[in-house]
Structures are given as structure tokens and as C-alpha cells.
Amino acid sequence: MGKSKVNSLGLSREEYKGRPSTLCPGCGHDSISNQIISTAFDMGIDQHRILKMSGIGCSSKTPAYFLGRSHGFNALHGRMPSVVTGALMGNPSMKCVAVSGDGDTGSIGMGQFKHAIRRNIPFVYIIENNGVYGLTKGQFSATADEGQELKYYGRNDLPAIDLALEAIIAGATFVARSFSGDSKQVQSLLQAALRHQGIAVIDIISPCVTFNNDPKSNKSYEYGKENQISLHEIQVVSPGYVEGKEEITLEESAAYDAGEIINVDMHDGTTIRLKKLDREHDPRNRSMAINVLEQSQREQLFITGLIYYEEPRPTLAQLEDVYEGALGTLEENRVRPSQQALADVMAKFK
Amino acid sequence: MVLEAVPKPVIQPDATGKIINDFAFMVATKNGSGSQTSNNVLVKSLFNMGIPVNGKNLFPSNIKGLPTWYTIRASKDGYTGRRATTEIAVTYNQDTAAEDIANLPAGGVCIIPADWKWGHTREDIVWYEVPVKDIMKKIEVSSDLSKRVENMTYVGVIAFMFHIPLDEIWKALLENFNGKEKPAKLNFEAVKLAYEYAQQNLVKKDPFWFEYDHQTSGKILITGNEAGALGSIFGGVNVVAWYPITPSTSLVDAVLDYQHLRKDPETGKMTMVVVQAEDELSAAGMIIGAGFSGARSMTATSGPGISLMAEFSGLAYYAEIPCVIWDITRMGPSTGLPTRTSQGDLLFTHVLGHGDTRQICLLPANPEEAFEFGWRSFDIADMAQMPVFILSDLDLGMNNWMAEPFQYPDEPIHRGKVLNAEQLEAFIKEHGKWGRYMDVDGDGITYRTLPGTDHAQSAYFARGTGHNDLAAYSERSDDWLKNMHRLHKKLQTVIGFLPKPIVDVDPAKKVGIISFGTNDPAIQEARDMLAKQGVQTNYLRVRSVPLSKDVTDFINSHERIYIPENNFDGQLYQVICLDHPQDLTHIKSLPLGDGLPMTAHWLFNKIMAVENK
Secondary structure (H helix, E strand, C coil), X not given: XXXXXXXXXXXXXXXXXXXXXXXXXXXXXXXXXHHHHHHHHHHCCCHXXXXXXXXXXXXXXXXXXXXXXXXXXXCCCCCHHHHHHHHHHHCCCCEEEEEEEHHHHHCCCHHHHHHHHHCCCCCEEEEEECCEECCCCXXXXXXXXXXXXXXXXXXXXXXXXXXXXXXXXXXXXXXXXXXXCCHHHHHHHHHHHHHCCCCEEEEEECCECCCECCCCCCCCHHHHHHHEEECEEEEEECCCCCCCCCCCCCCCHHHCCCCCEEEEECCCCCEEEEEEXXXXXXXXXXXXXXXXXXXXXXXXXXXXXXXXXXXXXXXXHHHCCECCCCHHHCCHHHHCCCHHHHHHXXXXXX | CCCCCCCCCCCCCCCCCCEECEEXXXXXXXXXXXXXXXXXXXXXXHHHCCCXXXXXXXXXXXXXXXXXXXXXXXXXXXXXXXXXXXXXEEECCCCCHHHHHHCCCCCCEEEEEHHHCCCCCCCCCEEEEECHHHHHHXXXXXXXXXXXXXXXXXXXXXXXXXXXXXXXXXXXXXXHCCCXXXXXXXXXXXXXXXXXXXXXXXXXXXXXXXXXXXXXXXXXXXXXXXXXXXXXXXXXXXXXXXXXXXXXXXXXXXXXXXXXHXXXXXXXXXXXXXXXXXXXXXXXXXHHHHHHCXXXXXXXXXXXXXXXXXXXXXXXXXXXXXXXXXXXXXXCCCCCEEEEECCCCHHHHHCCXXXXXXXXXXXXXXXXXXXXXXXHHHHHHHHHCCEEEEEEXXXXXXXXXXXXXXXXXXXXXXXXXXXXXXXXXXXXXXXCCCCCCCXXXXXXXXXXXXXXXXXXXXXXXXECCCECCCCCECCCHHHHHHHHHHHHHHHHHHHCCCCCCEEECCCCCCEEEEEEHHHHHHHHHXXXXXXXXXXXXXXXXXXXXXXXXXXXXXXXXXXXXXXXXXXXXXXXXXXXXXXXXXXXXXXXXXXXXXXXXXXXXXXXXXXXXXXXX
16 A cells, blocks of 8 residues: 555545645645645545544644545634534544644633543544744744744743643543654554544644744754654554565564564554654653653653553543434434323423 | 512402412522422412412522522413512511511511511511421421421411412422422421411411412423423434533533433434533534534523624534524623523624624523424524524523423424435536535525535535635635625525514504513513503514514504513614614613513503603
8 A cells, every 4th residue: 555546445645635735835734734645545544434623723724735525624713622522423423633733722722622632532633833823923822932032023931831741631542743844753643543542632843934944943844854853663553464465664573672662552453563763662651651741841852753642531422322423314203202202291390 | 579679569359358369479588598499389389279370580699598589470360470579478588588578568468487586567467477496396307408398387388378288289299309208298297387387376367368270271380491401302402512501501401301312212322412511612612513514403501601602603604504502591791690581692692703694593482482492493503504592581491481281393304405425416417516605596595515425526614714605715705795695695595494473463553562582471461451551552572583574564564662671772672773774763662671570560661651641
């Protein structure tokens, strides 16, 4: 897969695209859209089973630019999580990829972000994080690092909110950080996130080429390219995968010492195979995950990869035992109680 | 009651010296003392005796301690509007007793704890003193329940003095405790002891009597919030998202009470889910997400929640997403009077959202309509592809009203213009292509597809930003105007789906009354009072906005029109002015907005003041 012109559904990569982007040329968000397109194409995803959702902002425009055959909803600033919640309660059989930004999630939408995580709404929550407000021309966002400087707005004296850390604290069971310039890592994380049966938060540093791309800024391309520290090399191994039969990007595990490879087993039988690169990090260890994020904030390190993973809790729809299909298409006798049921209720009020 | 200053009624017994089934009580207690059970039992007993009755709870925004009043009105003529003053006062709250007693008319009755040694501070009323402490000493009851059971002593005295048979009280108690004998027995003991005390020690000196009647047979006693919840359940609601707020909370509580009715007969899974959101913004977002997915969705809130839902309401209007929003209106502006009724959200809700927005509002006046609009609102929302607001109020929502048993929906579920994969294919064959906002029928209502539709061309990107027929982003003025004109046309089509006004017209009468919602009982009674004074009136009760042409016809066919309503600014009057640019000087706005349900006397006096000129 990946090298053939069509995927398992007989579709070309072209058929996973959306409308042409209207973002600034070179925008990090466009490369993330491309990774979503490639990942969905490679995985042979049926686009009509996908919902693509967003809030408001540069990042939130992007669902128009990928998966043209998926229904989408460009909702309100900071309110994407509630709209996703309703859409997935109305039809729990859909998969959902949602795009937000650092302003959309870290400021106006912080409450909804936290509560969607708390309810474990099963969707891929991508934050395209560039540290600035683009559409309103370059104000600091809440994820901008302390001491950072911008052309018009000067120095930011407030500490940054780490959205990956916030996600872990709120109870997310899949939390990753990546860099839009690292297409391979973004795709691997997307593949794993799409298979996760709970909320999957991916905070992707995605440079704003217009307002925040000075090499000194730690949200710039140059900074990212030079300073990214990947925790692991990631390979997502599907259930039923036969060793040696298909191309793998990670070298044979046998070639490494014990402890060099971590196999994270997912609920659906998928394994996320992680090869240690920079430091000891087991994403299944919550305190390790919190520590690595705190360290990266303290020392201003750009650490990326799968930060935290745990077996997903039941989703809200599972807890509520909701019918697992489109509730709006059920026949009348399945959603309107009988005449006798009404008569029985009325008798109680006589 | 220390809520308002009102004239006192004149007590006029009949030839036999009696007043039968036509008087009112006021029960003053402290909030949280458990008097709700006692009051419910009294209302239910009278209802079971066949006497037309209403109960109105005037309670504070407080859990324990502040004064609360409950009025119970029996009316042999079937009038169920609130009475401002009552002939009988049960003064069980020492903090308000002085004023409660002062408000009684001459010849009225005061039922008061003997333990207070209050003394007979008025000589023109009848005093019945109840030795509450002595009675309670005879009952074995834990201290935490003791205060609640205490309130049963006035039930016992009322039962003896005004002739409610004890077995009716017992029956109502059992109903109140859902058939559980233990709590019913404990409470009944206090009733019986107080009844026996009255029998042995009190001499009846008042003219008030209850007698069996047959006017409530077949009827039910229910709150509007329960009715709305049942309507939603029978309307096929799938997703209920909400944030608690007085006075809407009991609507969602009732949805939860009947959740079991919505287990899918085929899979055993739930076809309705209730999600408690983190705030009203989120609740609105959830129902809009659900509406987008094709599910029927609903929230219930009150004024402050409506304010928070403004942005989402505009999105649903413009992106054309169906959903239902109940506003159990309380008194604003701001936090206002959270436990007092109001009709003050009509104007705001009708235009809710920035930019040019006109929302649909349904205006129920009674439990039957709360039930009917409850299920019908989903059909209207799906057919119109826009939000439907149901403006009830605290009076309807939280008080018990007599009603006819609800009629099962007489129409199948209407899902509006939704295309499945095959229908989409046929649409494309016929029209060359499909676009989410293409108006092929010329009625302003376009065809939508639902997420999950297995067709390569079914997808669209819903958005609150400017868009063209194909739902693609557009900043072109012509696209924008075309869309706004279509939305305007859609609204005209939608008026045809909405509940028509209830009109009582005799062409010979020249005076008309236009109103909406829970003013209805007061208006019905005031019309009879006016007729006795020679002022004959016609009546149109608006049940939805945007307004239908019936309202215009009614306005044009009367010499004088009165618009009484329960808000300060005359909001229905303003909505009528918005849609009627012609001369409306023959219309007189009669706004009330004092936090309490309208009374017939208030309206009678307002209209007579003009008619007598």
C-alpha cells in the first residue's frame, strides 16, 4: 500500500482531496491536510464514514481542503467539541477527524476541549498549533512561549498553556505532539489515532509563515527542523500483519536490545511499535508522560511523539448504551412509543 | 402574601349562608419545610372530588428558609387563573404572618399554629388555631422528618373545617408517594390527629364548604414541564443536551423519568440519550451537532441560557440545522427573578442571533399544547431545517394544571427533505447535480443529506460563513443576497407548518383581545367579567411566530384591540408592529410583567379603564 496508484477501495489519492486551500502559501496547516489525505488514502478509509469538524480560525478552515467526500461542519469559535459530541451521539457509528487551533482550543474553547475529553468522545482532535492568531493578524495565543517576541505585539510575558498536558490531566487516553514538518511522524500518529476507540489528541506545531516564522520563534519551521526531538520511531502495525510480507518502515525488532522497542497494544488489535530514539519514554506511564511535558516546557525542548497512551475508557455512547447507528433514520415504531404506552402514562396523572 | 398589593375580595355567601367550591387558600410556609407534599395532597384531593382546581407555587430562589406561598383555587365555574387574594390563609411562617393576616378580607379565615400564642389581631376574621407541637408529640417520627410531617396538621384542619373526606386525603397521599404505604401512613397520622383535634375543639364559623362535583372526571393534573418532556419522548427525540437552570430543570428530569420508553424494541439499545453539558453553549452545540447528523435533538433552558445560546442559534438558522429549544421563561433582565414567571423572552428569541435572523417560536398555553408542541416541534424543525423555540414559562412549567389526557400524535413523523443515497442519485439525474442549498422546489427549503450516506456526491461542508448553492465558501454579494432571499421565502413557507392561532370571533363584536400563552385562563375569566359589564370581546390567542395572516385579519376587523401580556415592554405588541407597518393606533398594549401569573381582575380593570372613558 502507499506505492500503488489506487488503494484497497480502488480510489486514487486524488479522490481524498478537498477544495484548493486558501491559506497562505507554505502554511504548516496545508501540510497537515496533506498528511490527513495520505493517511486516509493509505488506510483505505471509506470517506462517507468520516465526519470532519472544526471551530473557527485558519486551522478550522482546513477540513474544506481534505476528504471531499466526507460530511463536514465548520462550527463556531471554540465550540467544535460540543458539535462533535452531538453529532457522534446522533450517530455513534461515524468516525470523526476534527481540526482546531491554539486559539480555538487553548483560549475560547478550553472548557469544551476539557469536557469532550472527560466524556471520552471518540474522535481525533488535531490542534494545529502556531502560537498566534492568524486571521486577526498575529496576536499571541495562549500557547505562545514566555519571552517570545512578535512584530506588532512585542513580548509575551505570560506562561504558555501546554495543551498536551491539559489533555492528559483531563483524562485523555491518547495524547501526542508532533511537527507539521515531520510528515512521517504525523502520518504514523494519525494512523494510530484513527484506530483509537476514545478521544485522541494530537498537538501539532504548525508554523504560521506570515506572523510567527522568525527563526528565533520556537513555533517556526527553522526552529522545528533544528530542534525537534522525536521520542521514538513509530510504526503502526495492523491486526493480521504478517512479519516480512509487507513493507515495514521500522527495522526488525530482533535487531535491537530488549527495552529498545515498546509494543503498545491497542484495543482493536493494532500495535503501535515504538523504537527508542532519544530517551527512555514509555507512553503507557502517566507520570512519565507528565514529566516529559513538564521538562520540555521547563527547558524549552521540542519533544514530539506519542506522549501518553492508555486503554480507552468506555465512550459516552457506550456508557449510555446508545443505538450504534444513525438515530435519525430509525423507523417510527422504534423511536415513538406506542399508543398504549401513552395511555399508561396518562393513567398515572388521573 | 407579601409579594404584591391587591384589593381584597368581598365575601358573599349564598342564601343558605354557604360558599361552595368557589374560594381560594393561601398557604404560607418556609421554603424547604416540605409543604409541597401537603399542598399537592390538598390539590389532588379536591381534583379527585371532581372540583375544578389549580395550585400555584410562588417560591423563592432559595433552598431553605425564605418565605414561600402556595395558592389553591377551587372554582365551580372552572376558572383556573390565579387569584391575587384568597379567603383563607394558612399562616405557618411567623416571618410573614403579620402581612399574610393583614391581607385577608373581612370574613376570611386564618389557620395558625396555637404554639405561637399570636392572639386575635383582627376581629373581622375567623381564627382556627392548631396545636402543632402537641399533635407532633403524639407521633413517632425522626427529627429530620418531623418538620415535613408538621405541615400535615394544616391539611387535617382544612379537611375537617371545609369538608374534605379523610379517605380522599389518604388516597391523594398514597398517589403522592407512588403507592408507598409507609410514608403515606406517617403523614396521614398527623392529618388524622389534626382532623380529630378540630372535630373536638374548633367551632365552624366560616361559610366555606367543599362538595363533591363531577367536573374533573377523565381529566389529568400535570405540570407543563412534564407535558413537554412526554411530548418530546413521543416526538422521537434522540439527543437531549442540557444544563440545569430554574425553571426548566424539571422538564429534563421528566425526560429522564420516562427514558425507559425509548429502549429500541429490536436491539434493546437506547434511541434517546440525555447529556448534561458543561454550560448552555455546549448544550446548544450538542443539539446542533446531533441535528446535523439527522437525529432529533432538544434542550431546555431559561432566559440566561437563551442569551448564551444566541451565537449557536444564529449558526443553526444560517447553516439550516434542525433542533428544538425549550425556554421555560422566568423574569429577566439578567438573573432577574429566577423563580417568578414571565413572558419576557419573546422578542429576543424571535430574532436570536446577530445579523438578520428570524426564529420560529411556538407558544403553548396549557399542558395539552406543551405535549403537542413537544412532538410537533421536531417535525417543524425537520421540515423547516431550522431551530424551533418553544416558549413556555414558569407558571405552566412548574405548576400543576388540569388538562385533558394527551392525544397520541395524529400524524406520522415528518423528516422533511432528506435524501438517502438512492434519492440523491435520482435527484442528480433530474437536476444535473445536487447542492445543499439548491432551491429546486421554489419554496425556499432545500434538500439535505446526512453524514454516513453512501454516495460519492452526498457530502457537503456545513458552515456559518457565506456560502453558495453548493455550500462552498463565497463572499460574493450576489450569493449572499440570493441566500438571504431564499431564507426569507423559506420563512413564508414555514408559517404554513406552524400551529394556527386559536380564534373566538363574533363579527358583531368590535373589541378584540390578542395574547399568548399562560395568560389564557385570566383572559377567559376576564372576558366573562367584561361581558357582564356589557363589554363584548373577541379573542385571538397567538400560538406561533412568525405570525400568520389570521393575526392581520383580526387586527383589521376590530375597532379596538387589547394586547395583554406578561412582560414589561409589550413584546407581542412589538412583534405585531414589526410585521404590520400600517396604522396600529387602535391597538392598546397592556403589559404586566410583575413576576406573577396574570389575574382576571387585573385585566378586567385595565380594559374597563379604557372602555369606561
